[in-house]
Amino acid sequence: MTLLVSAPAGYQEERRYVLGVVLGDWLGLDWSLVTHERPDVRIGLAEDPDGAAVTTPDALFSTAPDQWLTDSALPSRPLPRRRVGQAAAGVLDAEEQLPVLYGGSSPPSANLAEQCEQGVRLDVDVFGSAFAMLTRYEEVVMAAARDTYDRFPLASTLAFAEGFVESPVVDAYVALLAAALGRVWPRMEFRRHRYQVMLTHDVDDPLSTVGRRPRMLARQFAGDLVRRRDVGLALRRVRAVVDARRGRYDTDPNNTFEFLMDVSERHSLRSSFYFLARGDADPAAPRYQLFDHPWVQDLMRRVHRRGHEIGLHAGFGTYRDAAATAEEFDRLRTAAEGQGIAQESWGGRQHYLQWRNPHTWRNWGAAGLKYDCSVAFSEAVGFRTGTSREFPVFDLLARTPLDLVEKPFQVMDVSLFGHMSLVPDDAARATLRIAQQCRRYGGTIGILWHNDEVLRTAREKHWYEELIATVAAL
Ligand SMILES: [Zn+2]
Known part of the structure; x- marks a missing residue:
């Protein structure tokens, strides 16, 4: 037909x-x-x-x-x-x-x-x-x-x-x-779509203890005590700083990567880790990029070896800069290849979900990236493109389709706990509402969970595990 x-x-x-x-x-x-x-x-x-x-x-x-x-x-x-x-x-x-x-x-x-x-x-x-x-x-x-x-x-x-x-x-x-x-036409056959979960992790800050000036470390410590009111976390951070001096990073509070991969694998999910590909940022900046650090390079290899995906987290301000997008992608691919990582195709997300229509899509396509996953709301969970399915994108100004796919993305940790200020139970309910919509239409729920947000304590980790178990079981 x-x-x-x-x-x-x-x-x-x-x-x-x-x-x-x-x-x-x-x-x-x-x-x-x-x-x-x-x-x-x-x-x-x-x-x-x-x-x-x-x-x-x-x-x-x-x-x-x-x-x-x-x-x-x-x-x-x-x-x-x-x-x-x-x-x-x-x-x-x-x-x-x-x-x-x-x-x-x-x-x-x-x-x-x-x-x-x-x-x-x-x-x-x-x-x-x-x-x-x-x-x-x-x-x-x-x-x-x-x-x-x-x-x-x-x-x-x-x-x-x-x-x-x-x-x-x-x-x-x-x-x-x-x-x-x-x-x-009752005999018409349609493509079947199965509900899926897509887990992505922007690696903004892989280790909280490395490349920081003492004043920043002190600020993190104070944050643990005053804002997060977590003495245990503050003590762990002191220990992690000492450990890092000796070249041990397993105690760093931001080092949640093995945990994230364990949770994904338990539900047969493939996680995508998007790396910032600049190593030259100011160490006094709140987020010091560690792309060139050997531990981060090794992390990429571990992620790849466990069957998860490496992607680009294009840096702040690059969303309207074609040359910077291409250059960062090149750095990422070169570094990955240096670790023996070969991927057939590459995608990722803009840092801070910065995105300008259609320039960012255009730049990603021109750089040779195959998909973007930036087009969600930062202030709330929901469907910014109106769909839970991936789709090839269209350049409204040039009036032509682009060689780039937009992947589903509706839920971000920072939206739930930051912008929406939800308590954990309500954050889980909001995520489940989105998942049920995706399930209904055979679409994909796209979730962004940072390695350094809401995973610091055993309780937060348990909550995340339960959340993923719930959406994966729908
Ligand atoms: Zn980011």
């Missing part, structure tokens, strides 16, 4: 990209695109072009060219909410309400999916809405909205304003579309 997608002229690159992701990559269907004179998108069968069809409105891609990437191409708020309807029930509940980003008809239909004479009519622009979320369209339109670290603030997102931060709205639309296609 090959789907014949008929759509109005215009935005051919954009249409092909999003059809390729939704129909090709995700649903596993063959498709071809032709132009028609009608104002909607019609999906029929190439073998039976006048037969049954699924239709959707064509809203985003009906934007006048001079309005493209301007405010007037953003969804009008407040977004309408519509019931799914019986014609698309399955993964989605018929009574469930979804926000409509683009394409709700006026007057509104009773349900998002309605059975009609020709097949099923969907009252949401599935492809335009998915395109806007996957390309982070609003982040180009509202390029001036930035926080202290030059990141797009959560508060400026449509998802936050409309309360769907914790729902993968693109996955819901794709489930709606798949249900409609399955209703019209």
Whole structure:
């Protein structure tokens, strides 16, 4: 079966990209695109072009060219909410309400999916809405909205304003579309997706005792006593400083790497460790990069030997610097190869989740990196791209797909305990809510856990183990 997608002229690159992701990559269907004179998108069968069809409105891609990437191409708020309807029930509940980003008809239909004479009519622009979320369209339109670290603030997102931060709205639309296609062609076979857990660890600070000036060590010690109120940790740190002088690093509070790998292996998960690839930072800086330290080089080898992944943690400020991105990736790969580490492909994440649309993606693709995993909210857990699936990315300004995949990433330790200020029980509940959404759509929960955050005490380690056991068992 090959789907014949008929759509109005215009935005051919954009249409092909999003059809390729939704129909090709995700649903596993063959498709071809032709132009028609009608104002909607019609999906029929190439073998039976006048037969049954699924239709959707064509809203985003009906934007006048001079309005493209301007405010007037953003969804009008407040977004309408519509019931799914019986014609698309399955993964989605018929009574469930979804926000409509683009394409709700006026007057509104009773349900998002309605059975009609020709097949099923969907009252949401599935492809335009998915395109806007996957390309982070609003982040180009509202390029001036930035926080202290030059990141797009959560508060400026449509998802936050409309309360769907914790729902993968693109996955819901794709489930709606798949249900409609399955209703019209019951023998259609879709690609199956299995829920997965992806654990990543940014190695900002591999050892807290090395390369530090005495004043910094004293500050850490004071932090243990005053802020963390943990005498045991303070004493361990003193011991670790003494040990480090003798070349022993196993007692360093930041050295949690074997523990992280043990937990992952217990659940047959492969962890990814993203290394900062600069060794020349100021030792007085709060995070002194130890890339050139022999212990860190050896750590890479241990990670690789145990079957986990090494990746790039591109340094602060590099998110808009193509040359620095390429140079850091080169340093990482050279160092890894020096340790006998050969990986077929490489990916990683920007330090501080700094990311500018589309420059950072462009730079990563140009450097030869295969995937990025930076596009999450730092202020909250949730779905910044609207999906729990990986997808190839699109350069909105150059109007072309890039040779780079964006991997799922929704939960970060710093968001849970820093920005959201959650107590451990609530942090576990928030993570589980995200995991359940990913599970529902056969997606992947992407978790970032730093080696030096919330793993300092036996209790914190136990909590982390329980969390991973819970999400892995879903
Ligand atoms: Zn970092």
